[in-house]
Amino acid sequence: MSETTSLIQQAWPDVDLDRVVLGAAPTPVQRLVLDGVDAGVELWVKREDAYGDGAWGGNKVRKLEWILAEAKRRGVTSLLTLGGIGTHWGLACARYGAEHGLRTTLALVDQPIDDHVRQQWALLQSSGAVINRFVDMETARQSIKSIEEEMSSEQGEHVWSLPMGGSNEYGTLGYVEAALEIAAQVEAGEMSAPGTVVVPVGSGGTVAGVLLGLAAAGLRTHVLGVVVNDGLDLSAEAVAALANRTADLLRERGAVDVPVISPDDVEARIDWLGATYGDPTPASVAMVEAAARAGLEIEPVYTGKALAAVAALGTALTGPVLWMNTHGPR
Numbered sequence: 001m002s003e004t005t006s007l008i009q010q011a012w013p014d015v016d017l018d019r020v021v022l023g024a025a026p027t028p029v030q031r032l033v034l035d036g037v038d039a040g041v042e043l044w045v046k047r048e049d050a051y052g053d054g055a056w057g058g059n060k061v062r063k064l065e066w067i068l069a070e071a072k073r074r075g076v077t078s079l080l081t082l083g084g085i086g087t088h089w090g091l092a093c094a095r096y097g098a099e100h101g102l103r104t105t106l107a108l109v110d111q112p113i114d115d116h117v118r119q120q121w122a123l124l125q126s127s128g129a130v131i132n133r134f135v136d137m138e139t140a141r142q143s144i145k146s147i148e149e150e151m152s153s154e155q156g157e158h159v160w161s162l163p164m165g166g167s168n169e170y171g172t173l174g175y176v177e178a179a180l181e182i183a184a185q186v187e188a189g190e191m192s193a194p195g196t197v198v199v200p201v202g203s204g205g206t207v208a209g210v211l212l213g214l215a216a217a218g219l220r221t222h223v224l225g226v227v228v229n230d231g232l233d234l235s236a237e238a239v240a241a242l243a244n245r246t247a248d249l250l251r252e253r254g255a256v257d258v259p260v261i262s263p264d265d266v267e268a269r270i271d272w273l274g275a276t277y278g279d280p281t282p283a284s285v286a287m288v289e290a291a292a293r294a295g296l297e298i299e300p301v302y303t304g305k306a307l308a309a310v311a312a313l314g315t316a317l318t319g320p321v322l323w324m325n326t327h328g329p330r
Helices: 007-011 059-074 088-099 115-125 137-153 169-187 205-217 236-252 282-293 303-316
Strands: 029-032 043-046 078-084 103-109 130-134 159-162 196-201 222-227 266-269 321-324
Touching (some): 007 169, 059 088, 059 159, 059 169, 059 205, 078 088, 088 115, 137 159, 169 205, 169 236, 196 205, 196 303, 205 222, 205 236, 222 303, 282 303, 303 321
Parallel strands (some): 043 321, 078 103, 078 159, 103 130, 196 321
Antiparallel strands (some): 029 043
16 A cells, blocks of 8 residues: 555654555544443443454554555565564564565464464464574574574575564554544544553553553543563553653654653553463453454453453543554454
């Protein structure tokens, strides 16, 4: 698809940043009633699962719009990134990277196995990506540099090494964009102004972008990050730092009046993680089932855990509550 003017470019007209459009905006917002969530909670959903095309969607697509544009600007030929063996991010990299002439190499780490992970692993194996499999994240991280050096020196690739989930400054721009979209939908009367936005946090880019975008739009909204990954530092301090690195990128590329984010602006909670990353919990499985009865397809590792937090906290959350459904494959 072609490049078009983004809400980021509208908010900061002098900014020199491009994106490759991979989905249709805005994604819908809708009022939601779910079994297990207190009826006193005014719950809304932002349908990020609808961002993409008929076969793929979700938050990874928004991140790749900015990453692919920057890769093109840099003359990158290969993407190198990390994830679990059920990674949606790695699969999205392989698919959209190939569509834009980029090779994808993945360093994948074992994680708890369920039917969803088995399906993802099969898709990854048939994706065309070069796969390196490791028993744990520390081994994978230690191996990334040597993989990158081999790709560069022996294979002549111009490699861009990306963090898990695409959560660098460029990927985070995708959710600055989404947050500006939320503000526009509130202004248009499509939804109530949220008192709390609830975001699943697997690598930090989505919540950091939402945080920065809402602040830029002037929405005084509490951001609750439901942390689902115990292999990364996803504290409020780490999320705020990523938001501020993204703000620095905007300033470097010509934006003015970009807000500064404090760790006090975000709440990051690990209460609904379960045993480890990738491990469904009874509460997250129950929310997957409740969402299915409401016509939404989610999964138990990210979106199910974020909804479990909404169910557990109920009316203790400042309402209205907006939950980000970031699930992609469909």
